[in-house]
Amino acid sequence: ILEITPHRIREAIGDGMVPIVAGSQGVSTDKDVTFLGRGGSDTTAVALAHALGADACELYTDVSGVFTTDPRVVPTARKMASISFDELLEMTAVGCPKPAMRSVEVARTYSVPLHIRSAFTWEPGTWVIEEDPTMEQAVVSAIVPDTSESKVTVSGVPDRPGIAAGLFRALADADVNVDMIVQNVSAEGVTDISFTVPNGQAELAARITAERLPEENCSVTTDEAIGRVSIVGAGMKSNPGVAATMFETLASNGINIEMISTSAIRISCVVRVDDVDGATQALHQAFALGES
Template sequence: MGLIVQKYGGTSVADPDRIKAVADNVAITRRRGDDVIVVVSAMGKATDNLISLANSISTTQSGREMDMLLTTGERQTAALVTMALLERGIEAISFTGSQVGIITDTAHGKAKIVEVKGDRVRDSLSDGKVAVIAGFQGVSTAKEITTMGRGASDLTASALAQAMNADACEIYTDVTGVFTADPRIVPRARKLQKVHFDEMLEMAGAGSKVLAMRSVEFARNHDVPLHVRSAFTWEQGTWVSNEEPSVEDPIISGVVTDMTEAKVTVVGVPDRPGVSAALFEPLADANVNVDMIVQNTSTDGTTDISFTMPMADLAQSETIVQTIADEIGATKVTHDDDIAKVSLVGAGMKSSPGIAAKMFRVLADEGVNIQMISTSTIRVSVILPGPDMERAARALHTAFGLDSGSDYSAPLPERK
């Protein structure tokens, strides 16, 4: 008998029929002799609907009250999944994050896990019950309800798997695994059998939505292998682990696309020490996650600084950046939200020169203009015009030998 943690995302529990299918899968796992911990997200677009509801009530919401509101989505799902399991003769009990002792810091909306106690989960498993946990939430060291950011149900599952010494952590989602590209953009993308944590971290950081970046980081740090699977077909998916790639693995593992970022340019910045710190420290204090940064060569004592950030932070950031620009004497501030980021990720880059050059040549041949470039040991990212994203991604996918023999045929979620 083993212990399996199973996490089900929003599309996997989007309606009563999907919840019943999830209960059936949990019941099969339980009846084959394994103990099961289930972690659930809110149903479908429940979290988005709650945010919209809050916006209709108030333009300024406190972090504490938003966390009190948003955690109700996962609690609803946990109770419904538990009811479905009891209907099938499977003993089960639901818990909130605070009830199982997921202790976080005090940062509402982006809380970090400090400790996972899990005593009530252990007691429930000892009693032969399935423990169904509301993901994405915990209780702070100040005894306040907290949430850990969008996608953090994956983090809840990883943390519970580590704390409970689980034999496997299965992440059920709306695709059958991790692909070489988003099949909605590159139809000939193919499923990967395994991915190293470092590659998955780069993919998540570059914009892949299959796994939340913090959950991958936690799993890597605590060596918790993740099995990404589909809750619609139940077929074998992709293993994400610390297993080192073999010499036969491809140089490039995937082409990642992201249209959720915006670019801000501060024109005519005085070229003197401390100016960059004056610009980016206030953004950091506001919890704005700046991604790529490019500073032009100084001309006549001034320079231009461009950087990207999540589009959701643009409105808040514009005020901050304009204030700083005025203070330092910059000429003007512009922004562009019609951009896309396309990235190549692959552990083989470490020992294979020329990947970036080939990428740039492919894009040039496609007539795609590169606006910004960023690299790491196993990733090359470029910013380009939004309308060119699909064409660029498909060309790169083909050029680096990632195409499968046929178009992906399984059902796909709608693009947001």
């Protein structure tokens, strides 16, 4: 989005009308009609809210707000009254389906408060706002389960400069969306690299990898029976021991961790797909997210 010209909307509002705007589309610099892609309607709404100087942007969906986890997995999941932009961005990045990640990015960039609420009731939803540095943050705010990715493992990769760069450049050129990446410690000049991709791109990623490293005697395998469970919370930045609690909880429930990825306010673990629901339930209880 390069520019928004809302003068016709302003005129309609000034005339006492409620304008209905077709979302997810615009006009390019060449005057072609273009589309904003997945989640474009949410993004359109947020961008218009900014351009019109609105106090907030309300996004009406089929859910009543943002929950501490998927209520279908954990019946005691609690709807949050508010959450920070950064926390929701992390949640959408690791599998939370709504709202669209791009709309949250635009809202954060322009400081547009979001109110995510149900299209079917008038009950309050969840406010998405800037983090208040004067307020104490919850250590963990949400648990996000995700079963939409597969794992690709390359074994016997020569440990020398340029190998990983060439591989991931080839994947990027083929529009393969690589998420988590883990490389083992080198032994005898070779290493193993594992990475996750969307389920529909696993075979393509494996084929590109095999073609990119044919002379290296590498073996490439795919594993679609994996899932990911992530914990997200702004308070993790200043509270030690969160990772230990997560790993201990998974271990005590007999759940093996295959990959780990972290950010300042998120920890993600790849586990067997059959363990995702159990891991989500155990972590939700361990961090007492069902309590008001």
